[in-house]
Amino acid sequence: MEDILICLSPRQLAFIALRDVHKGAYADIALDRVLQKANLPDTDRRLVTELVYGCTRRQRTLDALIDQLGKKKSHQQPKDLRTILHLGLYQLRYQERIPESAAVNTTVQLAKENGFSGLTGFVNGLLRQYIREVSKVGGEKTSYPDPLKLPKNPEERLGILYSFPDWIIQVWVEQFGLAQTEQLCLWMNKTPAIDLRVNLLRTSTEEVAAALTSVGVLCQRVPHLPQALRLISNAGSIQNLPGYHEGWWTVQDSSAQLVSHLLDPQPGEVVIDACAAPGGKTTHIAELMRDEGKIVACDRTPSRLVKLQKNAQRLKLKSIEISTGDSRNLPYQNTAHRVLVDAPCSGLGTLHRHADARWRQTPETVEELSVLQKELLSQTSSFVKPGGILVYSTCTLHPKENEEVVSSFLAENPNWEIEPPSVDSPASAYSTPQGWIKVLPHQQNMDGFFMVRLQQFSGK
Known part of the structure; x- marks a missing residue:
């Protein structure tokens, strides 16, 4: 199988990955599987990635077009044929640099190579009908006065x-x-941006920016975040960028960096990260503490904690201790100055990064997650020493997982209250009148996040 994949075209590789996605595989895993087995130049790798993620994201729109242009509804067609049509229509609709003739011809070739030789006329006709309809209404790929009836x-x-x-x-x-x-x-x-978090214990943002520029990778500072650099040109393989192996930086979105700033850990403290893997926020906490003190990194999945350990080693951080187990059952009562609960969530703030997440989550999974989140917040609040800090965060934009979880906790625990970030905290620039932070991607140009800082007090 491996030898066969090496010889395949980018579109055929994209088809194989998408076929796996439609059978239930995660898009990133299916993509990685075919890319690892194919020796492709960077341009072809980028094309395969764009086609797989793009077709996965846009499948509802593409199905609607197939329904309107074809005689049979999309769900009535063989799944593999529908996947081939997705690839053709995605290129025609969303890829400005691919000529229409190339999109049509390569899609017809895909049909031939994958058992649909008798339907090449249908594939060719449907795609060319789309092109005619676009021309008829004067539409372009970047605007939508087009055949899609809404x-x-x-x-x-x-x-x-x-x-x-x-x-x-x-x-x-x-x-x-x-x-x-x-x-x-x-x-x-949109294609997600890549943000780096510079490890200020090892280097400076200026030194990392200069090193990246020296290899032709452009980057820019992110407002309010002292460690954040956003890559604004193609970076190629992340692990090949200067400073990676030296532990100068790690990949972490800017809004995720806000969470540790809101926690505001201090050198010498005991901090518990209750849902730590794969460790982006754990290692950030260690850096903010100057690697002085103790951070207990908890997670119930050992394989994910291995990734955390490797990342901590690469960043040369020594203050992190691993604790395997579900934080709802761990015995850390009254042991930490600060606790972070970066809770499992539906990820509705990061759908651009996870192409298939919009199709995997449902209202029912959100309900289940909100129950888990409330249990985690309730239990981990007992980890905090009197007068300590508890930060709750998610990367979703659903009130049931955010505002409602916090409101429920505060109603049941009158000795806790919301404490807004201090004025000198990077997080203060994003604070709301309610005291929590809600990052809206289309306004702040970062992943969607919710986070709130809670403080325990006595006297009630």
Whole structure:
């Protein structure tokens, strides 16, 4: 199988990965599987990645187009044929640099190579009909006065146009309104940026920026965050960038960096990271503490803790101790000055990074997660010493996992209160009147995040 994959075209590799995704595989794992077995130049690797992630993200829109252009509905076609049509339509609709003739011809070739020789005329006809319809209405790939017919219902319209389930659109519209939700959808369909967090115990942001520039990788500072650099040009393999093996930096989105600043750990303290793996925030806490004190990194998945250990070793951090187990059952009562609960969540703030997450999450999984989050917050609050700090965070934009979890906790624990970030904290720039932080991607140009700092006090 490996020898066969090495010889395949980028579009055939994308087809193989997408076929696995439609059978239930995670998109990143399916993509990695084919890329590891194919010796491709960087341009072809980028094409395979774009096609796999793009077709996965946009599948609702692509299915709607197939339904409108074809005689059979998308769900009535063989899955592999539908995947081939997805690849063709995605290139025509969303890829400006791919000529229409190349998109059509390579898709017809895919049909031939994958058992649909008798349907090449259908594939060719459907794609060319799309091109004719675009020409008829004067549309371009970057704007959408095109063949896609949209319903009048505004939420369903956004769901089909930007390829999201209706329930996610509804959750966002209830919070932000239609216009803001549309901007959020646009942002979530962009290629995600890569942010680095510079390890100031080893180097400086200026030194890392200069090293990156020396190899042709452009970067820029992120406002309010002293350790953050955003890559603004193609970086290639991250592990080949200068400073990686020396522990100068790690990859971490800017909004995730805000969480540890909100926690504000101090040198010499005991800190518990209750849901630590794979360790981005754990290692950031250690850096902020100058690697002085003790950080207990808890997680119930040993394999994920191995990644944390390797990252800590690469960053040359020694203050982190590993604790394997579910934080709802660990015996750390009254032991920590500060506790971080970066809770498992639906990830609705990071859908641009996880192409298939919008299709995997459901209202039912959100309900289950909110129960878990409340249990975690309740139990880990007992880890905090009197007068200590507890930070709760998620990378989702769903009130049931954010505001409602915190409100429920405060109602049941009157000896806790919200403590807004201090004015000199990087997190203060994003604070809300309620005292918590809610990062909206389309406004702050970072992953969507919710975080709140809680302090225990006596006297009630």
